[in-house]
Amino acid sequence: MRALDLDLVELVVATKRRIGQLARSSGLALTRRPSAADIIVLAHSTARSAVSEQGELRLRYRPKSGTQLLSERSFKFRIGLPASRPAADGRYSEDQVAKLAGLGVEQLRTLALYDVLSPTESGLSYSDLVVARAVGRLSAEGATFPKIIAAALALEQRGMSLSGVRLAKAPWGELVQVLEGCLARTDGQLLLPLEKGSDVDADEVFARAEEYEQEGDLELAERLYDLAARLDRDDPVIPFNLGNVRDELGRERDAEISYRQALARDPNFSDAWFNLGVLQEKIGRVDEALGSYEKAFAVEPSYADALHNAALLLMRKRQFSAAVKLLDQLMSTSQSSSAEARRLAHLCRLELKQESARR
Numbered sequence: 001m002r003a004l005d006l007d008l009v010e011l012v013v014a015t016k017r018r019i020g021q022l023a024r025s026s027g028l029a030l031t032r033r034p035s036a037a038d039i040i041v042l043a044h045s046t047a048r049s050a051v052s053e054q055g056e057l058r059l060r061y062r063p064k065s066g067t068q069l070l071s072e073r074s075f076k077f078r079i080g081l082p083a084s085r086p087a088a089d090g091r092y093s094e095d096q097v098a099k100l101a102g103l104g105v106e107q108l109r110t111l112a113l114y115d116v117l118s119p120t121e122s123g124l125s126y127s128d129l130v131v132a133r134a135v136g137r138l139s140a141e142g143a144t145f146p147k148i149i150a151a152a153l154a155l156e157q158r159g160m161s162l163s164g165v166r167l168a169k170a171p172w173g174e175l176v177q178v179l180e181g182c183l184a185r186t187d188g189q190l191l192l193p194l195e196k197g198s199d200v201d202a203d204e205v206f207a208r209a210e211e212y213e214q215e216g217d218l219e220l221a222e223r224l225y226d227l228a229a230r231l232d233r234d235d236p237v238i239p240f241n242l243g244n245v246r247d248e249l250g251r252e253r254d255a256e257i258s259y260r261q262a263l264a265r266d267p268n269f270s271d272a273w274f275n276l277g278v279l280q281e282k283i284g285r286v287d288e289a290l291g292s293y294e295k296a297f298a299v300e301p302s303y304a305d306a307l308h309n310a311a312l313l314l315m316r317k318r319q320f321s322a323a324v325k326l327l328d329q330l331m332s333t334s335q336s337s338s339a340e341a342r343r344l345a346h347l348c349r350l351e352l353k354q355e356s357a358r359r
Helices: 016-025 044-050 072-079 094-101 105-113 126-140 145-157 202-215 218-231 237-248 252-265 270-282 286-299 304-316 320-333 338-358
Strands: 002-005 028-031 039-042 068-071 167-169 175-179 182-184
Touching: 016 028, 016 072, 039 044, 039 072, 044 145, 068 072, 068 105, 094 105, 094 126, 105 126, 105 145, 126 145, 126 167, 145 175, 175 218, 202 218, 202 237, 218 237, 237 252, 237 270, 252 270, 270 286, 270 304, 286 304, 304 320, 304 338, 320 338
Parallel strands: 002 028, 002 039, 039 068
Antiparallel strands: 167 175, 175 182
16 A cells, blocks of 8 residues: 655545545555655645745655655545546647746646646646646746745636636735736735735836836736825826826726826826827817916926927917917927927918918
8 A cells, every 4th residue: 555645735625534534445545754655745735835936846855766746636536536637638748838838847747736737648738738828927927836826726716717817916926817997816806905005015016007018018007007096195197107008098088087186196297287188189179288288388388399289289270379479489498399390480470471461
């Protein structure tokens, strides 16, 4: 009878005595000496202590030569406890999956020992490949293997898989689901913005949002900027950036709300006035856009873009005298815009002459 170490096992579906009975029926005998065991079963609950951040298995003792390692699910199946069976389409080798997922073979084997992957005698399935890719992405983003394994197992308890959800590393280090409009734990519980209290730092959230914005993941950037804005209710730059992301996503109304939140925090935020004006002009609210541009260069008289855009709007409204004043101001404050401002001012003066001649 082969010796079996259950020192690492914490199965909630059966008592240890019942497990011992089932093991003996399967030709196995429990032992209290792990170093003498022929088979070591790795319970899911041991991932935090038995797996390194990089995915290496690190048992607290040295197994004897030839010891077999079993995952919790494999052990359950072996002794007749309810356990799902792995997929049968093992079309990929370890080397293929490791290469496609950007992982090492040993990392894959660790994932298999914690039932994140389900290899068969013929290899790994396409579903395993998708999961391995998700693990590779999370690892590249800084998530540790114990946390990835814990997230995968939590999802499995809800009948879900890493292959079917989007996970991201939260600023406080937890892996969370990215859902429509919010973040949620892997157990499905929605995260309130202040739920983590002092564990959540607005600067960290903001920095992560900037990273996602630069990478082009605007939806996740929006969620994190929104979280940062709730955590820090004073900094005007946070809702300003949130407005920029929402504008780029084509959600003008939400973008306007964010710009106005920035201005409520700092009425002298000239960039927020300018971006609000650009947004208003884009959706046809020309008079409001003109007012926003005027606020921008009232705060910052040398704001060349605001002066330029306001002058163009005044020209469209055929208010050439007012446009010339702004263009003259632009020429006096911005060398780089002088040539264009001079050309537009010349056009305005021609129009004014023609209007005078028609009178």
